Amino acid sequence: MKPTDTSNYQHFLKVVDCQHACPAHTPVPEYIRLIAEKRYTDAYMINWQSNVFPGILGRVCDRPCEPACRRGRVEEKPVAICRLKRVAADYKEDINRYIPTTPKQKNGKRIALIGAGPASLTVARDLLPHGYDVVLYERDDKAGGMMRSQIPAFRLPETVLDEELSYILNMGVEAHFGEEISSLKNLIDSNFDAIFIGTGAPQGRWLSIKGHDKNKGEIDTGINWLSSVTFDHTTSAPKRVVVLGGGNTAMDCCRTAKRLGAEEVTVLVRSSFEAMKASPWEKEDAQAEGIEIKPNYTPLEYVFEEDKFKGVLFERVESIYDATGNRTLKETGETLLVECDQVLVAVGQDTAFPWIERDIGLRFNKWGQPALNKATLQSTIENVFFGGDAAFGPENIISAVANGHQAAISMDLFCQNKNAETERPESGFNLISQKMGIHEWSFQSKISQDKRKNVPHIEWEQAIKELNTEVELGFDEKLALEEAHRCLNCDVHTVFTESTCIECSACEDVCPMDCINFVEVDEKQKTSTEQQIKSQLRVQEINPNQDLLVSDKLKTGHLMIKDEDVCLHCGLCAERCPTGAWDMKKLTLDNIGATIK
């Protein structure tokens, strides 16, 4: 086992679990600290820089950061990172003056973006300040993609969406709304220097079970139906609605149906309740609104009686897991007819590229997805790039944003005649000491023992009556500050210097989490140094995915090993070290886009 390489940022970024888990590597602890200082505008701009849509994401992000949050490993629940992002958006001042300006003098390169979802808009935002002419084609009348057409207003108000889209559109995008691209070949022929395809995964999956062909409108895909609600084509729901599927689309369908007047809304899903794809908070909210979720039912047939739709016939199944965690469904033979007036099928969506000619050199893989270079998002036509759901199938907004940054770097390199893969920039980094005096740090090192704060919401009875009223109210300032103090400042790293350590063990003794170990390794022994190190840890590590910080040899030949996984970043090790061998240093990255790999 080699000493940890601290000459680049990789080890340090991985320690900041939330930031590392965020596809766009948003500097989470940094913005939470700014919120704790009530610097909401600064907190917003830090977000805006990396995730582009803080007000939107502060409401509806999939939050891969939260399950990763270290706080969830040292106590019950992670920091409410997403809700704090919304706090920054809610309490910021006018930010227009901080939006980068687009140069009058253009760089002479023209870029086409297809689709006005989060992926394309991120590319636009990143490239406009560099002087690119950005031309956007969107078949809908407004920008936003599925953030507008699919995500219901009771989760994401239109005003929030419009505000954040306008920051980008007003930077100087040449937008063509209501214009569908029906031939990639024609677009390529229009002499754009580079083209970005961010057309999403717009096709809802149907279930081809018995009775499907008799459908006269009683059965619809969830995403068709949701967009027809958004665009006011559907304004009411029948009395009894069945939703098939267990993901977030299913949750949005059932909650929307309830608001449109359906009295009995039932979600039936093949998996167990726990294994449902929907986020836990979506399931909780749906149940709070009086929606019944029936797990372990697989649909067999749409039942019609003399051509009149009656309902859906299900069979109860059991989920059986093998040793490797793979699930198989065991049929029980037990059936259930759920009578209803409308079925919404929310069992998945796919990309659709009928408008891409198959003879122009753009290769598709065996799943019908474009063949892409993962590092550059470049297709087999060198000036055509993909991102968002169009690239890898349905994901989420923050992944679309991350792809947007990645593609923007590639397109910029390509347009400057550089190799998008081999000449990619790497982010510089800095580790800055936070020491201000004895027992004094520039961050709040005292660990709050508070439990996670619940976000206030409107009454559930009111919620189910109002289609466009946002359910969550967001944190008030008091709750926001208390929640912000739960953050462990994981970006303030414990940095160790071998040469000054006198091996007094003060740090090892004081550490509340038993992170610090001084171990002896014998290279002559048969067992590997890694095994020797791991067997000597004070407490066996929980999460081997979080690397150990391994020092070089100390004066006595011993090694300092720090288990980064459960460190509270409380700074006690650095406070108790007599020689300053430990210091608390904040990681800063100069080019976050370049850290997205």
Next chain:
Amino acid sequence: MSFEKSKFHHPRLAVNDLGLTYRDYEGSLSTLCAGCGHDAISSAVVQACYELSIEPHKVAKMSGIGCSSKSPTYFLNKAHGFNSVHGRMPSVATGANLANRDLTYIGMSGDGDSASIGMGQFAHVVRRQLDMLYMVANNGVYGLTKGQLAATSDKGAKNKAGEQSLFTDIDLCVMALQLGATFVARSFSGDKKQLVPLIKAALSHQGFAFIDIVSPCVTFNNQPTSTRSYDYVHEHVTTAAIADYVPVKKEITSEVADGESEDICLHDGSLMRIHKLDKKYQTTDAMQAIVDIERHKKQGEILTGLFYLEPTCSHFHEMNNTNDTPLNKLNQDALCPGSRVLTGINNSFR
């Protein structure tokens, strides 16, 4: 500013037979200088008491004056404690032990506290064979009063102010051996692999157990002219034997690979296991131990480890044939039986 230790602990932290983690044995967060050896001793005491599953409220922490004597505040928050006058810990510990023999007594002293002002007290508590663990945190200076040379400091060594030690040093282990201590060891605060088992063995020893612990004073005696600095000790330390306590039901595997081990069976069936790093060393011969200590000192080495153990000794209560029930548990009538009994006693002398 933070100076507070979080109550969070490692989710995998083990518990002992009482269901307690080692964190339950901690004291207040230390206010000693960062890096003081005494803090490492406190943490070794915490670990030893945790491993032995001692009930914290059945311990009495006794000390005098000095940084070392402040240390009991930093371990076993739930134990009883008494910070006595400078050098007088042995008398107070004797009184406490007489009143309640059911507690485990941990005395924490310094080289100033024991080898200067408390020298007489130290000598007599050894002679008395009080059932206790007596630890001296030996840093060669009076830390609390800013680094004057202590009587244990090696002749010729200089403190931070440049003052040289002109007189012969006192070796408290040698003294303890001469005065009949039945468990004598020396250790180093920077070596918990050795210190923790020694403390466990000493706590399990029924009789007077003495451990002199070299414990660098980072602030006033960690300079290159010191023979008690971290660097000097790391370079000059050598170990003879380590004792460990093996409870009746547990079989432990030794962490010390070299040498050989020797088990001494105690009356309750548990074992005192002596790991000898060098099989030449005897732990049953006090005179030989003195010779070994002095020989290493001449070679410029600090000999550590268990020097002497007499497992079947008798202690103060046995020697004095005192009451089995602690005095504090006897009722008024038994303790003070009144003039009728006194008259009887007086008459017996007539």
